[in-house]
Amino acid sequence: MLFDPHFIARLIPALLQGAEVTVELAILTFAICLIWGLIVALANSSRGPLSWIAGAYIQIVRNTPLLIQLYIVYFGLSMIGFGLSGFASGLLALCIQNGGYMAEIYRGGLQAVSLRQYEAGRALGMRRWTLYRTVIIPQVVARIIPPMTNQTISIIKDTSQVAAIAVMEMMKVAQVWVESSANTYDVFLGVAIIYLVLTSVASLGGKLFERRLAFAQ
Amino acid sequence: MKEFAPLLHGYWYLFRGAGMTLLMAATAVVPATLGGVLLALLQMFGNRFARSAVVAYLFVIRGIPLLVLLTFTYYLLPLTGIDLPPFWGVVVVLACYYAAFMSEVFRAGMLSLPRAQWDAARSLGMTRRLMLQIVIFPQALRLASPPFVSLCVSLVKATSLVSIVGLWELTMASREIVERTLAPFQIFLGAAAIYFCICYTLALYGKHLERRVLGGH
Numbered sequence: 111m112l113f114d115p116h117f118i119a120r121l122i123p124a125l126l127q128g129a130e131v132t133v134e135l136a137i138l139t140f141a142i143c144l145i146w147g148l149i150v151a152l153a154n155s156s157r158g159p160l161s162w163i164a165g166a167y168i169q170i171v172r173n174t175p176l177l178i179q180l181y182i183v184y185f186g187l188s189m190i191g192f193g194l195s196g197f198a199s200g201l202l203a204l205c206i207q208n209g210g211y212m213a214e215i216y217r218g219g220l221q222a223v224s225l226r227q228y229e230a231g232r233a234l235g236m237r238r239w240t241l242y243r244t245v246i247i248p249q250v251v252a253r254i255i256p257p258m259t260n261q262t263i264s265i266i267k268d269t270s271q272v273a274a275i276a277v278m279e280m281m282k283v284a285q286v287w288v289e290s291s292a293n294t295y296d297v298f299l300g301v302a303i304i305y306l307v308l309t310s311v312a313s314l315g316g317k318l319f320e321r322r323l324a325f326a327q
Numbered sequence: 328m329k330e331f332a333p334l335l336h337g338y339w340y341l342f343r344g345a346g347m348t349l350l351m352a353a354t355a356v357v358p359a360t361l362g363g364v365l366l367a368l369l370q371m372f373g374n375r376f377a378r379s380a381v382v383a384y385l386f387v388i389r390g391i392p393l394l395v396l397l398t399f400t401y402y403l404l405p406l407t408g409i410d411l412p413p414f415w416g417v418v419v420v421l422a423c424y425y426a427a428f429m430s431e432v433f434r435a436g437m438l439s440l441p442r443a444q445w446d447a448a449r450s451l452g453m454t455r456r457l458m459l460q461i462v463i464f465p466q467a468l469r470l471a472s473p474p475f476v477s478l479c480v481s482l483v484k485a486t487s488l489v490s491i492v493g494l495w496e497l498t499m500a501s502r503e504i505v506e507r508t509l510a511p512f513q514i515f516l517g518a519a520a521i522y523f524c525i526c527y528t529l530a531l532y533g534k535h536l537e538r539r540v541l542g543g544h
Contacts, residue, residue: 284395305395
């Protein structure tokens with residue numbers, strides 16, 4: 111039966127419990143990749159073998175599916191004795207993949223600031239730190255927020271793939287409920303709405319942050 | 328060496344899976360592109376009703392994970408009584424999902440043309456159809472080609488998700504072999520290598536197009 115109120119009353123708490131895991135995964139991935147992506151981007155823009163390694167890392171993770179990376183981490187690592195829990199494997203794979211994307215976002219932001227900005231700052235006699243703090247970093251941050259917001263939305267959606275290694279996040283919860291109840295419409299409507307809320311919150315947060323920065327400048 | 332004999336058969340099996348992945352991606356990219364152009368045109372030139380319908384469609388599709396849409400279709404299609412072979416089912420879902428992203432790419436391409444191009448075409452008394460056909464489209468498509476190719480990379484990677492709803496392609500093939508050989512590392516890395524070859528080739532082509540677009544200005 112469609113929109114069975116008793117069913118929905120039991121379904122919603124279960125889905126929200128799954129959503130909690132989804133949100134945890136997404137926030138952790140975002141926080142870790144914010145730092146990991148920056149490290150990779152800086153390594154990539156340095157000179158020497160480190161740059162080559164970072165470049166190869168970026169290309170490899172961006173050009174292979176997350177699902178395969180997930181399987182390598184989950185099944186591969188357990189085969190050689192570094193068995194991780196489903197949640198930890200999922201988090202690791204999400205960070206490996208999104209770190210590559212974040213690094214590219216940082217690179218784009220750094221490249222978009224023209225060399226003249228550095229020269230102008232130096233010509234004014236700014237110290238290196240002052241130059242970065244007052245001239246370069248604000249411009250980079252303003253440029254990377256829109257792509258970062260998109261990446262965050264994509265991270266939230268990517269967490270659904272962790273269902274493939276039986277982590278009880280929202281997608282997996284939904285699958286279990288569909289299979290045990292055959293109430294397909296209600297379950298998927300619920301899941302779709304919760305994902306839409308989560309991605310909308312992320313997109314709204316990005317916009318607010320963007321606007322606050324615009325005022326600050 | 329003995330341990331590698333079954334793996335060699337496995338790798339051959341992977342190549343056959345890769346053929347299926349390519350077939351699926353190539354079949355889906357055609358309707359996705361046409362749908363993307365249609366959505367972009369409706370959003371730019373449609374009446375108010377068409378515009379808000381497109382905006383709603385983009386909001387929903389871009390806010391929900393592809394995996395949710397695929398699983399939903401998998402459970403739902405038998406209930407609705409539509410008799411569609413699974414291959415065409417996932418092609419339809421992939422096309423609907425990517426059409427939303429394609430439309431953004433094409434719209435951005437058209438919007439990033441200088442206003443003077445539109446004004447010049449209009450001042451020559453061109454009809455809208457002629458203006459789009461000989462002034463706007465040729466230039467907008469050239470501008471949109473690099474992000475279009477990145478979406479193709481994303482589409483190839485996304486086909487891996489259909490293995491979760493039971494379709495046979497590269498990822499499914501690799502899982503089957505892993506179940507038989509218990510060599511997750513070798514097999515999944517092999518699958519990753521094949522994905523990488525396909526996607527990196529596309530990505531390099533995209534880079535090439537990007538240089539040409541930038542060089543043309």
